[in-house]
Amino acid sequence: MDPQSPIHVSLRGVTKVFVSGLGRTHALGPIDIDLRRGEFFAVVGPSGCGKSTLLDVIAALTPPSQGAVTFEGRPIGNTVPDGVGVVFQENACFPWLNVADNITFGLRRQPVDKTEIEQRLQYALQLMGLQDFAHAFPSQLSGGMRQRVCIARTLVMQPRLILLDEPFGALDQQTRLLMGDELLRIWRATGATVLLITHALDEAAMLADRVAVMSARPGRILEVIETGWPRERDSQIVSVPEFGAITARLWTLLRAQSMQALRPEAV
């Protein structure tokens, strides 16, 4: 990644505390990160450390308790900024619409003409391997295919910042690697900035320019590791020696945190 690229997203002193009838949960932060334009940035962290919360804050889906987020130089308000696409951790397909209508749902509400919508739909179906399922309903698809529908729905909006929350969680290892390749191709083709949240260390190490490792809750950034991969790369990178070194480094950082997340009282 070119360190000269302009800053696309920046977080300064961002924290999130949930207050409910049951008490206060300090879920996140303080966090400071800068995403450069066009960069592939991954975040790994133990379960429940606030990764999804981080994504919600960046997308302006929930306000930070403290700190500020800027996107393309402007502080984000309380609506999702233009040019931001999100793929959520949970299944977010609309069960009453078929695959094609799901994918074009947002697009049909934009000033985009019909032929353009159709073109983008076909491209997205192709890219996600869903050509044969355009008229299927989500209930007829596997969990992984539903997630691909959600990715396609995000892609057709042509976002400049794509936030993905464990998008391949429901997939088997082989498919994950192949979807990783697809994601790299999309990233190169669109020039978008990608923030990928994942719990799979190998996935983060293989896909990202930089990987941020988060601590157990309240999630803070422990370290940001630069992978140094060339822009043209694919899943075959898993066989180069540096890949093993990076994954090992990630695991060393995460091991203690994950144990703490599992047994908070023992630490």
Add this chain to the structure above:
Amino acid sequence: MRIALYRLLAVLLPLALLEILCRDRFITPLTLPAPSQILLGLWAVIEKGTFNAAILKTLTNVGLAFVLSVVVGITTGAAIHRARLLRALLEPLFSTYYAIPIYAFYPLFIVVFGLGDAPQVLIGFMLAVVSMIVSTLAGLDSVPPVLGKTALVLQLGPVETVRSVTLPYAAPYLFTGVKLAVAYAFIGVIGAEFIMSGTGLGYEIRFAYDNLDNNVMYPLILLILLIAITVNMSLDRWEWRLRARRGHG
């Protein structure tokens, strides 16, 4: 296929038994004419067209009460769903609502609205609307938060979100409300006609009853039964298709 056969038998066998009992004079025609007699009577009633006006009146009023309760029920439900305080205030009222004998207010409605159609429609509406509100609330509660977030990311406004995301998601729940609303609209309107009114099927049944005119009373009861069953079965079929498409995904 076999199920359909059993279902048909479950209806036909008791009817056949009834037919035999009536023809044997075990049940006198003064109590209940034979089913075949009732069916012939219905045919005669329809052919002569004596009650066409009454049928039309009742169906119109039921339709009015139903449509009003669905429209008002869904909009009110959607509005209350957003206003948390109002909902906390109203929810206990909804859960005790059906303990109130609405018909007790009927004389009052007649005093206020006169002897036209308004009191009957109002009774049907009042019975139906709350079940529609309650099922709208239940449906909106069932919407996963991630769909709301998706609507935000796709930059839908609050009204568009309700219209295009949350209500469609809640459709199966709304359907339960719609089916109840149909039933309540029938009960409300026909019951009100029965008690105090000058037109409609309920009134005609009451009139025949007062004159011991079984050749009219039973065919009209059968007619109401057939209408209710037809409406309910079409709704069931529609619901089934909706659910089959969505599956459980």
